Amino acid sequence: MPRIRLTLTGAVQGTGFRPFVHRLAGELGLSGWVRNTAAGVVIEVEGASAEEFRLRLCAECPPAAWIAQLEATQLPPARLSGFKILESEDEDQPVAAILPDLATCPECLAEIRDPDARRFRYPFTNCTRCGPRFTIVESIPYDRPHTTMQGFALCGDCAAEYRDPADRRFHAQPIACPVCGPRLSERxxxxxxxxxxxxxxxxxxxxxxxxxxxxxxxxxxxxxxxxxxxxxxxxxxxxxxxxxxxxxxxxxxxxxxxxxxxxxxxxxxxxxxxxxxxxxxxxxxxxxxxxxxxxxxxxxxxxxxxxxxxxxxxxxxxxxxxxxxxxxxxxxxxxxxxxxxxxxxxxxxxxxxxxRARPGGVSLLRRARGYAPLPVWIGGNGLNSCVLAVGGHLKNTVALHLGRQVVLSQHIGDLDTPEARDAFVAAVEDLERLYRRRPEVIACDLHPDYFSTVWAGEQGVLVRPVQHHHAHVAACAAENGLEEPYLGVAWDGTGLGTDGSIWGGEFFLVERGRFTRIGHLRPFFLPGGDAAMREGERPAAGLLHELGETTRFTPLLKTGFQSVKTTSLGRLFDAFAYIGGIAPRNRYEGEAGLRMEAAALAESDDSPYELPVRDWIADWAPMLEEFRRAPSPRRFHATLAGWIARMARRAGVRTVALSGGCFQNDLLTRMAVAALEEAGCRAALHQRVPANDGGLALGQAVLAADERYAPE
Ligand SMILES: [Zn+2]
Ligand SMILES: [Zn+2]
Ligand SMILES: [Zn+2]
Incomplete structure (x- = not known):
């Protein structure tokens, strides 16, 4: 039976909404529950007509209620019984209803184009259904004096709209007009x-x-x-x-x-x-x-x-x-x-x-305006201690674990420059101030040299390191409500493994809170440190070196100087893109992968290359031989997708979480989902946070809060 969790924000509380939900669920014969939380209304329904419920929820919602955003998460079946209205979540932890910024609604758009409207051509027009939110709120509760609109006193007309329950601008905190609101510096x-x-x-x-x-x-x-x-x-x-x-x-x-x-x-x-x-x-x-x-x-x-x-x-x-x-x-x-x-x-x-859009969902590559700071509802019994997770090094975000919800910050960026590092610290302080919590535990990456890790160690608070790929998998599992055991697949460019090598093509069996690395790519050496992330020739030389072939990097590889051992799938993509003449290098992060995907879309042969798996380690050598004779990016994708399904079958699990930057690749993801379905397994994909390192903080927060977890 399909089970979905719906997180709704907007004017949905105190409007007879929960009784309406109860009635609708009863009518459709669905089991589940509804609960008011400070961040909005959370509903879970299970049953054959779950999808119909979702559609009718919006179409038939009570007149006074208005849904700003509805996020649906597909969940595995749980055999819920009956439909309950659960008690409201404890409000003494202010998980305030801070909405993301909302794009201009059709009514406001019509107004600014109407020469007779008083907001004709007014660039700061908004209402309860649209306008800035997260980017103007300074503290909670979300009232005008707590926003950056505090300096603009309402004119009589705006004040009347603000007070009129029948008006679209009733209690619209950023309400403004040409008379009283913000202005442009120039025409x-x-x-x-x-x-x-x-x-x-x-x-x-x-x-x-x-x-x-x-x-x-x-x-x-x-x-x-x-x-x-x-x-x-x-x-x-x-x-x-x-x-x-x-x-x-x-x-x-x-x-x-x-x-x-x-x-x-x-x-x-x-x-x-x-x-x-x-x-x-x-x-x-x-x-x-x-x-x-x-x-x-x-x-x-x-x-x-x-x-x-x-x-x-x-x-x-x-x-x-x-x-x-x-x-x-x-x-x-x-x-x-x-x-x-x-x-x-x-x-x-x-x-x-x-x-990127995908059937029935969205794949976020950068989560910021329009999405942040909507919390990820993770359920459970709630935590007493507050965990701050500081993310990785690239595409950094930070997160605050508030019990049943994790608030993930907006995209901060790569922490390479002093300015970016200042922005990171500001984002941490901002989250702590907004939600009025100080962390008792800080979760960070295992990599000792990441700026975020170093910073975590300086705060005088208990630090819990979380392995990079464990965090990827845990983030995906958390937002999908996965139950153990499941198989976690973490494929990305780089992340420090527990054995000191660079991981990135990993399979974990997750059971009772423990991560067992049950499989990975055949390791190879990357010559030349950071340059190996940009130039496909270097990982390609690493592969050829394993086969005993000589390249201009052979002397470097022989000395072992500045060469690291890796199982990174991102680097395998780069190497094959180089060898196949698809992309010589990454002029920006992920370029070779994007070009491989685009090249694969132009082909049609889905037959996999040979990829023998011995002792749970996949040997890319036969695939490389074939690829050099006749490069087919599509067959390369199909081979990798098939590998996932084979591993799931071997591990004997039904649920597989797909995470890491490689799953920003839509073709690879679709092929993996199809292969898993054919093998009788269900794939769990990221739905609300990025599969890339922008989602790490969520996984770190969840694992650091789990007593059973150890990054062994
Ligand atoms: Zn509007
Ligand atoms: Zn006004
Ligand atoms: Zn990663």
């Missing part, structure tokens, strides 16, 4: 004219500054690339509407839904060859990230300049996104030609999120 035309003439505009958006430039203008985009010192990583594109998105990329129904969702993320799409975008936008990548306007300001700007524009974070390389006028003018000088500020302060930096 909007300054920005649209600048775009027309190929200039670079620094625009203060929702969660920080963005750099905008006409995406069709090659010299303008090339200038942005040069000034930002960004060699090859594709730029995201902001398109005025769905029709404009379809002109630059292939868009299916799920992708359209994701683009138009309240989160309005950047969605990774297949680029159209005739997109009309400047070549410098995606530098030959077969993928393009596109988003729709997420605020009235963006809508109004694109009304005046109705073309795709590059929209990239307003930062210098390796630094966090600028949020104040002072920061922007100091750090973006020399990059932007024109600045458009406004006077609504941004409480904390929050980048645009990046996502």
């Amino acid at each position: 909007l035309e300054c920005a649209s004219e600048a775009l027309k003439s190929g200039q670079i505009v620094a625009l203060k958006g929702i969660g920080g500054y963005q750099l905008l430039v006409d995406a069709r203008n090659e010299s303008a985009v090339a200038r942005l690339r040069e000034r930002k010192s960004r060699e090859a990583k594709p730029f995201a594109v902001l398109a005025p509407d769905l029709e404009a998105v379809r002109a630059v990329a292939e868009v299916n129904g799920e992708e359209a839904g994701l683009l138009e969702s309240a989160a309005a993320p950047i969605v990774l799409l297949r680029a159209r060859p005739d997109s009309g975008l400047a070549a410098s936008v995606s530098q030959g990548s077969p993928w393009v990230g596109v988003m729709l306007p997420c605020s009235p300001l963006h809508h109004l700007l694109l009304d005046q300049f109705p073309h795709p524009v590059v929209a990239t974070s307003g930062n210098r390389v390796g630094e966090p996104i600028c949020i104040t006028k002072g920061e922007a003018e100091a750090r973006l000088r020399g990059i932007a030609d024109v600045f458009l500020h406004h006077d609504r302060p941004i409480a904390r930096p929050c980048d645009d999120s990046v996502a």
Whole structure:
């Protein structure tokens, strides 16, 4: 029987919502429960008509209730009996209802385009259904005096709307109008004219500054690339509407839904060859990230300049996104030609999120605006001690374990620069202040040199290290409510293993809180430290070295100097991409993998290469031999997917958690899910946090809170 957990936020409490849920579940013969939590309403239903329940919940919801966001998580069957209204969660731990920022709703959009409306062309229009939330809240409860709107006294008209229960702006905390609300520093035309003439505009958006430039203008985009010192990583594109998105990329129904969702993320799409975008936008990548306007300001700007524009974070390389006028003018000088500020302060930096759509769900690559800080509801009995998890080194996020929920911060970034490290510390302090908790335990990665690990050790609080790939798997298991035993698959680029080597192609049997590494890739050596992450030639040389072949890295490999042993699947992708002539190197993280995936999509032969597994170790050597004769990225994908299903069968488990950066690869994920289904197993995928290192903090928090866990 299908079981789903629904987490709803919005105006769903005190509106007769729970009795309605109870009635609907009874009508559909579903078992389960509903509970009010401080973060919203959580419902679990089990039964044949669970999906119908989900649809009717939205369609028939009581008039006073309004659902801002509904997140569905598929769960394994649990044979629940009856349907109960559970007691409200203890409110003395303030897990405040802090919503993510919500993209402009249709009513507000109509208003700003209506010459007779008093908010005609007003860039800060919002209501209870849309507008800024997380990026304006300074403390809880979420009332106007606790937001960055505190300095704007309401005019009579706004005050009347705010007090009128029948109005869409009843208790809309960021309510504003041209008379009393925030203002732009310049006329909007300054920005649209600048775009027309190929200039670079620094625009203060929702969660920080963005750099905008006409995406069709090659010299303008090339200038942005040069000034930002960004060699090859594709730029995201902001398109005025769905029709404009379809002109630059292939868009299916799920992708359209994701683009138009309240989160309005950047969605990774297949680029159209005739997109009309400047070549410098995606530098030959077969993928393009596109988003729709997420605020009235963006809508109004694109009304005046109705073309795709590059929209990239307003930062210098390796630094966090600028949020104040002072920061922007100091750090973006020399990059932007024109600045458009406004006077609504941004409480904390929050980048645009990046996502891929998949059937029935979403795969988050970067979780920030529109998603953070929605908690991940993990159930259980709740904890008394508070755990802070500080994540890894790349794509860092941090998390606070609050009992039955884990709050994961917005994307912070790679912790390489002093500015990024300051942003990390600020994000930790911010979470602790917002939720009024001080951690008794800090969870960190096993890697002693990560900045986050070093920082954890300096706090004078009990530190519990968690192995990198254990954390990946635990994050996936937690958000899917998996019951042990299950098989955890953690495939990524790099993470320190308990044996001192670099792991990344791992299988764990998870039982009674213990992680047993039951299988992995045949190890090979990576010559030359960090350079081996960028140049595919190095992992390729590592593979050939194992086969006794000589390359220009053989002397280095023979001395063992600066060479590390690895079982990384990410590096295997890089090596095969190099050998197959698909991608010589990673000019940005994950480039070779993305190109392998795109190349595989153009093929049709799904027959696997030979991949013998001896003593639970998969030997890539025969596959390499065949691949060198006739490289087929698709068969490479199929081989790896088949390996997962074989391991599941051998381990004798029914449930398999797929985690780690390699599962950002949609084709690999789909093939693995299909192979597992054929083997009678169920695959659990990340649904609400990234499969990459951006999800680590969730897994760290969960494992550090589990007495039984040890990173052995
Ligand atoms: Zn609205
Ligand atoms: Zn007003
Ligand atoms: Zn990882």
